Amino acid sequence: MxxxxxxxxxxxxxxxxxxxxxxxxxxxxxxxxxxxxxxxxxxxxxxxxxxLCNTSVDVTSMDPDGESDLLGYLAGRGWPVHRDDFVxxxxxxxxxxxxxxxxxxxxxxxxxxxxxxxxxxxxxxxxxxxxxxxxxxxxxxxxxxxxxxCPGLDRPVVPEVVAGHLGHPALATSPYPVEELRRLPVNSRVLVLGSKLTAVDAVLVLGRDRHRIVMASESGALPAVRTRLRRPRTPRLDSAAWNALSPHSPSLDREVTRLVLTAVAQAGNGTALRSQTSTAAGPVERLAEDLEIATSGRAHWQDAI
The missing domain is CATH 3.50.50.60 (FAD/NAD(P)-binding domain)
Known part of the structure; x- marks a missing residue:
């Protein structure tokens, strides 16, 4: 049948x-x-x-095995790409x-x-x-x-604090399609609720058009700064120890954390995670420090993902 x-x-x-x-x-x-x-x-x-994509060409592929299918697709069309690139x-x-x-x-x-x-x-x-x-x-x-x-981002989650304003012409529940943001009046004052990847997309587009922007979020946390996100040539995680974990163990959180931190340290030749990320309290200071760590090649945690 x-x-x-x-x-x-x-x-x-x-x-x-x-x-x-x-x-x-x-x-x-x-x-x-x-x-x-x-x-x-x-x-x-x-x-x-x-x-840009938030994962490198190496893992942005429909084929999970072998060399990235996206890499071959782009290279075959003349794009000068590397497996680490964010296209x-x-x-x-x-x-x-x-x-x-x-x-x-x-x-x-x-x-x-x-x-x-x-x-x-x-x-x-x-x-x-x-x-x-x-x-x-x-x-x-x-x-x-x-x-x-497989609906993806079809229906944005609207915070309760603004749900009562749904339908108002000055409220956008998503920055996509970004063409809508481009239609804002010149020099608009914009409040962006959130500080993660979608919010960063909105700020990039709005900032290029020189609007005045304020970002606000409960955590103030920004996305991690990285220079690549790809499959490591040598697996970092101890797969035998991972597979031996019991989901019923009362210390599961600690055991998982230990394995992950060990993998991160291995990726950095023994460098602890606290030395690979900023500990600054303010988001602006933390972003500046994380940028410096990543661009100087000290964000080894990205190679354990």
Whole structure:
């Protein structure tokens, strides 16, 4: 009979899943539900060259084995890239889109029916012993043996403190698509709630257009500063000790911490983690120190990830 798969979400995660499933024996059909073009999700659908990936080319790949597939894709198109590079996100969007079209052709040649529904999924309900009914916003009803949820950043989480202002023209629940930020009046005063990667994206775009910006977050913590994020050539974590951990151990937290800190120290030839990161109290001072540590090659913790 074959499997009938529905993938909800056609961004990078959905395409990566589709790429793996399209070559699996026994597939009868694969349906992707997304109102946008497949491959161009929220994170990688941006066209702004200022916004970079937060992982290096080496791990930003749909193929988990061997050399990075993204590295080969970009090099084959003339991009001078290295496995450590953080490339503009729009390049990954193009990569996802082209890989989807390639895998789709291969699946269809193998007899798999592939469909893209330009809509949103409303409900997923069990039907019988081994099936599901998926109802779409446009009224279409799909039946499936398997359903995978890959919605990504489709629905931002809105803090309670501003939830009462939803719908106000001066409130944006997400910086994506960034083209919306570019339409703000000149010299606007902008409050950015949050200080992690999405907030940094917003500040980069707003700052380039010379708006006046204040960032506010409960923690004041900024993303870790790093110069690469890739697979180490030599594994740092003691896999035997990790696999021997008991999830029921009362000291599990301490045991995990010890293994991780040992891996970090090994990556730094014995340098402890406290010497690889800033301990400054203020976020501005901490950012400056972390930048200096990373650019001078002392952020060894990144090679244990």
């Amino acid at each position: 074959g499997r009938h798969v529905v993938i909800i979400g056609g961004g990078a995660t959905g395409v990566s899943l589709f790429s793996r499933l399209s070559g699996v024996t026994g597939m009868a059909s694969i349906s992707i539900v997304d109102p946008n073009p497949v491959g161009l999700g929220t994170a990688f659908g941006t066209t702004d060259p200022l916004l 503009p996100r729009h390049l990954v969007g193009q990569y996802c889109r082209e890989r989807y079209l390639q895998r789709r052709r291969e699946a269809e040649q193998a007899g798999v029916l592939v469909r893209h529904h330009l809509s949103r999924a409303r409900t997923v309900s069990p039907v019988g012993a081994e099936g599901y009914a998926v109802e779409l916003a446009d009224g279409t009803k799909l039946t499936a043996t398997d359903v995978f949820l």
